[in-house]
Amino acid sequence: MSDISISRLPITGMIGLRGDLSSLGKVVKAVTGCALPDQRMCTSADGHTLLWMSRDELLLTCNAEAAEAIASDLRSRLSGVFATVANISSARQVFELKGQGVESLLANVMPVDFARLDASEVRRTRMAQVPAAIWRHDGGWRLMCFRSVADYADGLLRAARPVGA
Amino acid sequence: MLLLKCPNCGLSVEETELAPGGEAHLKRFGPGSSDDEFEAYLFNRENTKGVHFERWRHAYGCGKWFLAARDTATLEVFGTYSAQTTEPPADILARIRERTGK
Amino acid sequence: MSRRLKSGGRLIDRTKPVEFTCDGKALRGYAGDTLASALLANGQRVMGRSFKYHRPRSVVGSGPEEPNALFGIGEGDRFEPNQRATLQEIWPGMTARSQNAWPSLGFDVGRVNDYGSRFLPAGFYYKTFIHPRPLWKHLFEPVIRKAAGLGSAPTVGDGDHYAHQYAFCDTLIVGGGIAGLLAAWTAAKAGERVMLVERGAHWGGRSPVDGATIDGQDAASWVKSTVEALEKMKNVTLMTRCEGSGVYDHGYVLCNQNLTDHIADKSGPRQRLWRVRAGRVVTATGAIERPISFAGNDVPGVMLASAVRDFVANHGVSPGERTVIVTNNDDAYRTAKVLLDAGLRVPAILDVRPNAASDIINEIKSLGVTVHTGRGIAKVHGDARVTGVSVCLQSGDGTVLQEIRCDCVAMSGGWSPVVHLWSHCGGKLWWDEARAMFRPDPDQPPRDGNAQGFVTAIGAASGALTVRQVLADVAETMDTDMPACEDVAEAPIKPVWIMPDGAGPALRAKMWLDYQNDVKVSDVRLAAQEGFESVEHAKRYTTLGMATDQGKLSNINGLAVLADRLDVTIPQVGTTTFRPPYTPITIGALAGEARGDIFQPLRKTPMHDWHEANGAFWEPVGQWRRPYCYPQGGESHADAVAREVKNTRQSLGMLDASTLGKLLVRGPDAGRFLDMLYTNMMSTLNVGRCRYGLMCDENGFLIDDGVVARIDDDTWLCHTTTGGADRIHGWMEDWLQCEWWDWKVHVVNLTEQLAQIAVVGPNARKVMEKLGGMDVKAETLPFMAWADGTLAGLSVRAYRISFSGELSYEIAVPAHQGPELWTALMEAGAEFGITPYGTEALHIMRAEKGFIMIGDETDGTVIPQDLGLDWAISKKKDDYLGKRGQQRDAFQKPGRWKLVGLETLDGSALEDGAYAVADGRNENGQGNVQGRVTSTYMSPTLGKGIAMGLVERGPDRMGEVIKFTRIGQAPQEARIVNAVFFDPEGEKSNV
Incomplete structure (x- = not known):
């Protein structure tokens, strides 16, 4: 991939x-x-x-x-x-996403215009069928969703592919 | 699919990030109200073809409610505004007048 | 017989043969071939059977308008029906399967419909198979269904996977012909974010085949250099094999990109659905050539003139050795030129125009081609292939003047702009009388949220026909310089809707308007005659333009015939509605990632893995999975449930209650707020205590229930049902934000933060004490109290609440510590035989106690008073949500169905949802009813069936025996009893 x-x-x-x-x-x-x-x-x-x-x-x-x-x-x-x-430390799962094409991968499942996102912007949005939030962190991205749907989110991210991959 | 600007967080988002809440500016009638008043509050809706004031919640975003003035036929959006108000703001009413003559 | 020409074919690579099979026959084409061009090259002309009459059909077009040449492509879990041969690129190992023919394309039994076609006119099915009624279901429908339909549906799940992609741009251009390219270049130079999508595999549209000189280069070179320039620009995204599929409100556009349909390697996603939000959409979707309605215009070998020249120029394939061209415009003369250049013969051009003269006509004449003006085709000869045409005067009645031998007919009735995308979102059309076409009306575009037009149609899609017109249109619309291009003067078109003008019924019954659905001129006329005068009605009555055609080929000719029959103009008839998608999209592409494990979110509690590892049988509860029971060994589910109930009642059970909603409500006005939300008083609840509460909507109907705990002066913790957590959170926010926005209240949804475990049974206190860390004695932590403390080394909050009637603690810990607490309880409880129990045991124990369940005893029409919950409704409060609703007359009437317990006389269980029968019948002749079962179980505790139900005046009829329905059996008798079957004094929980 x-x-x-x-x-x-x-x-x-x-x-x-x-x-x-x-x-x-x-x-x-x-x-x-x-x-x-x-x-x-x-x-x-x-x-x-x-x-x-x-x-x-x-x-x-x-x-x-x-x-x-x-x-x-x-x-x-x-x-x-x-x-x-x-x-509310237990309420959410945080993911770390790194590498070339993360924005393109996230754009599989989020109606977000990444080119228009501010460098320090937190975007709360819909990730396929669940709420999620993303922000840039340490050269990559942080993504959080509710704990109960962490496996779903994981599955979504692994099924998603950036354009060209 | 509509695009609406959430006045609470400033984002213009698509309909899938929002939850609709029906007609805005309903006046609540509780105990002591007449049957007619209560019926109007509970059931009677404008269901208009044209300018409509409606409630939306930025459900997948900041979670806040806001109100929108929208033409249900042309889908023109005259503006979105705070849910903490009992009537549409003057600037939105002015815009509606300018656009529709009403 | 190979029909591949010795040379030519700009898109094929003769050094790369491609082997594939069609109906099991091994065939060879070249890289760059479509299935249609490869089949033609292999001498196969019949490519399908028509829908209704099963007539042999061949390819008519060369693009998405193709109605006949539809094939099933692929095998097994990669099989897909109804793929257009004109779009399907061949790849090594591809298998194609013909459809709608039995036993074979060459010989089809269904053809008998054709010989009887005068008995199968429009509306035949509607008229014929109505009576007698029972025959429809058992005889007519099965037979018709078998004969009907296009391709067969796949028999297994889709083995491919699909991707979605959101994208945003200033300008989206649909169509990569010269108009789209020039538009993209213009927008890109201005610094806009540009997306340019082209449905085909190649840039340039028709221009490389039709020929032109642009900026001193031939069209193909201009296209190549423009694409190269665009590819270098960072603000431009270019995609081929990507169709602009639908245009929706506020600039939303779906584009479907094919990724692997044209290659043997299927490892990647098959298609990517682009969900584009564009500031502006430019449709450069070109135009589609129109067939002409003459008798026998569906015989294999009759093709659009543009398709004939495409197959020759693009694929080096000869559609025929002798092609007669029939036209009403100059464009078809380009086909003559391409055929002659390829060394193929054109015995005649039949031009309906009496005095057409232009450069290209003269050029073709000078090449020795005979042009018959004012003439058309009376009839095409041949069955499975064209053998000749009879020529007649266009203005006459079809009297044959001459016979011409030929094996191909190239027809051109002019061109229709592809206005689908323009029209999807409300763009209006105008009828251009001179060009005889519907064109986008730039003054009535689809409008966005600011009332600005957001779609612009350019080039052929807006009605420009010559290359120069196209470039001029783009230059003007996009406000840019027009590339140099010579002017080609063309003679005007003469609209021809049927050929000849005076054709009688016999000819009209053989003139096809819609090939795919077998709709003929005679059918549309019949529809009009029978009163289906609206174009939308005529469409549905005749099926004109239905299925995959969607008005691409059939539309305008059909409208014209209808207009003629009704004696009105074409614009008065109007068009049918253009709806997305432009061509069909496979369901998998729409589903995208949402399939298999991620079809929808599956919510898991913190203890999910433990349940899974310990054999839980799952029950879906909304998006949650909850253990229904934990079967052991070969135990049945019923046995497992019975064991769980008994062990809990006798000793100790444990339930994962984490899915229950937990809403923290806090602030100076929180008490006042909760008094409005709950029917009873929450502001008076003492700190440290719990109270059961009911919530109603403004109708007064019960919507949720749960235990509320007072945490401190300003703070309450409200438990909701599993399904209610998000809904009630939203409900609270709604009232706080939109009605009482000056009230100082915060709501924090702690549902995901906390794991909650119910420890239930006579030994519950013992196991708590064994874990140690907090005082759980009855005096310190009495029934309906809560306390913070430590348990097994974890900070917990324990609530003394009970939904089972047993001594019970519900223990909340941060979610990530849930499994640790669960395991500690299992270990400490082992000596008491601790039994994890699931939702079914939970339900049974609450029913034994007569506790209601939202969704069982309530259905959105039940007020708390119906359930005997008057004790939980405050009489002191002036107002609460639902109070006014409950005061309505209907709820005061004595005949309401009210909650009671029900016991059968023989100890069996009533059926779920059974109705209590009453004497007499209602106005619809149905038996009257007087109540219904809301919950029914076999009680392991009591060893008999127990049920709750709503019965008319139920509480006043204690002891009465009434009858309940049973499916397939006589009604069952049951006695009305108190709904609390077990421990009515509540002694077990309050210890």
Whole structure:
């Protein structure tokens, strides 16, 4: 096939945050160093990535072991603010995709115009029949979907072929 | 297949990323309302050929609802706007007037 | 007899022979041959049998318009019927199979239909086989079905695989002829993202065959250099063998690319369906030549003039030694030229125009060809092949003036622009009287979301016919410079819809309009006479333009005949609707990756692998797979279920409950919000406690249920049904975003985050205590309470809730720790004989307790009051979703069907879905009913059948015996009883 590698990452720490983005942004910055991302973008600092999920939702990825402690820290800093912090590290599966033609492979199953995607854009979209999100990371791509459909996603990615392969 | 711009996340996405939610700007009638009011709320829909205000959820994206003003016959989209409103914004109404004379 | 010419054939490679078989016969062609050209080269002319009369037919066209030469290609799991021989490229080892003929193409029994064809006019089937009714099903339909249909369907699954690809561009150009190439070049130079797709294997369209000089080069050279220039541009994607298949709303276009149909190596995907979103679509789809309706125009050897010259020029194949050309326009003279250049004879050209004169006519005349003006064909002679034609005056009644011996007839009735893609999404047409064609109306294009036209038709597809006209049209439409090209003046076309003008019924009954469906001039006239005057009605009554034709060859002639019969103009008749796809797409290509294991998402709980390894028999629950039961040894499913129920009731069972929805609802207004969503009061629930709740829609109908836990002052955790998780999450978001957007509430869907395990049975507490880490005593963790703690070293949340009536804990852990907790429970529970149980045991135990199940006791028309759940409906609340709906009159009437328990008199189980019969009959003559079974099981606990059902005034009729239907047997008697069959006081769960 091609030289694309598809790997399932071990559990990734994930903290879901709901609330007013500027208040969330301040405390996340203080705890992780990640700046508040612009609409649809992500920012990274010190092994953390902060993803813009919607106008009142952020997703912070971190070391899985540290997730509960970070979530507690964020929760206490947000006390008194209408905000929700949830450790949802088990809810999703993250894939790492690397190699030439990943965009073309993903375009088998996602209605996404990759040429128009910003370098730090997080694209939440439909991957064949399930929701998924992708963003660029370390020269490759990160893809996440819900845990229960990880095998389906894996099957989809392995069945997909980039144009020309 | 329609393309609609989600005003919540700024993406223009195809219909398969969205979930439809029917007519917008319905006024809810609960206990205490008359049978006629309740019937109108629950069942009566414009089902118009022409300008339609409708609800969409960016289901495969940011998950947020938004509203769209669309011509059901020509599929012209006059605009999309926040779901947190009880009536279409003035600029969209102006555009509809400009385009349809109504 | 080989009909391969000694030289020529611009597309074939004579150094590369290709061996293939057709109907078992070994044949040879060359690389670059289509199946049609290779069969013609091998002297095989009959390539199919017509649909209705089984008349022998040969190839008529040279492209996607071909109606006759359809073959089944490939074998076994790679067999596909109805492939056009004119498009199918041959490859080494290819097998082709003829269709619609029995026993063979040469001799077909079905031909008797032809000899009786005057008894099989349009609408014959509709009229004849209506009465007597029973005969249709048992006699007429089976016989007609056997004789009807095109190719046979494959008998095994499709062995190929298919890909989808989303693509985005500024301009998509469909058609790689000179118009498409010039358009692509223009858009590409302007920096646009360009996609150019060509359905055939070669660029340039008709121009290399038809001949022209563009920018001082011959057409083929211009095409080659333009393609090379485009290939160098990064912003251009070029694809051959890729058909623009359909144009849809807002610039969405499907293009289907063939990847392996033309080669022996089938290892890659067979086809790729491109799902393109284009800012602008340019259709450069060319035009299709029209047949002429004369008697015998379907005899093998009668072909489109363009096809005749294509086979000669492209493939070096002679369609005939002596070709008579019949035409109403100048273009067919190009066929004469190509034939003469190849050393083939043209005994005559019959030109219906009385005084046609132009350069090309003079040129052909000067080459010694006789041109008979004002004349046409009265009749074609021959059966399985043309032997000659009778010539008549076009203006006459068909009186024969002359006989000409020939073995091929090349006909040209003019050209029709391919307007399919233009029309798919609403582009309108106008009738060009001078050119006698429907053309795209640039003022009425398909429009996008901004009301801008997004499709542009160019070149022949917009009605331009000569190379110069085509280039000029592109230059004007695309606003670019026109390449230099000489002007070729042509004499005007004279429309001819039937030949001769005054043909009588005998001739009209042998004039084919639609070859594939055997529709003749006489059929369309009959349809009009019988009142099928709308073109859409006439189409369906006669089958004109149906099946794979879709108006390609048959359309305009049929419309003209209909217009003539109705005495209206052609534009008044209009066209039938053009619908995608342009040519058929195999189902596999549409399915794409969605087949086999990834046909649809299969959701797996964290413990899925354990269930699989331990012999679970799976039940699909939505997209989830849940264990139905875990059979051991040779145990039947029923025995397994009974064992699981008994072990659980007697000692200890365990259920994977991870699929249940778990929604965290949080915020200062969360209590108020939940009070609106649930029929009962959730805001008053104490922290640390659980409460069962019901959710209704605004109709008042019950839509979901589950246990709600109060986590802290601001936080609740709502359990939903398995099927309800995403739906109820969406329902909550809908109300929060669209109705009560100023309420401060967040909803987080934790369904995927948490594994949940139910530990159930009298020994449940013992196993919990054995695992250790938290206090699970009744005083600390009473029934309907929850607590956070540690179990087997894992942080868990344990809920004391029960759906079985037993002492029960539901334990939630992060999903990735689910298997660890599950295994720990299995090990600790071994001494109690812990038994994992599946959904069926779950269902039985809840039914024994009279607990309702959403989807069993509810069906979208049931309100909670029907189920005796009034206790779970708050009387104190002014409002909740569904309250107003439940106040409607219909729900207050005493005759509602209400929930009761049911027990047969003999201890057997009632049938699932059985109806309770009542006296009398309704207005439709059907027996009246008074209720129905909603759940029915054989209870292993009680050793008898138990059921729940909705019965008219049921709760008021306790002890009454009523009858329930049984399929194929007499009704069964059952007694109305309390729905709680087991432990009615609830002593077992509350310990």
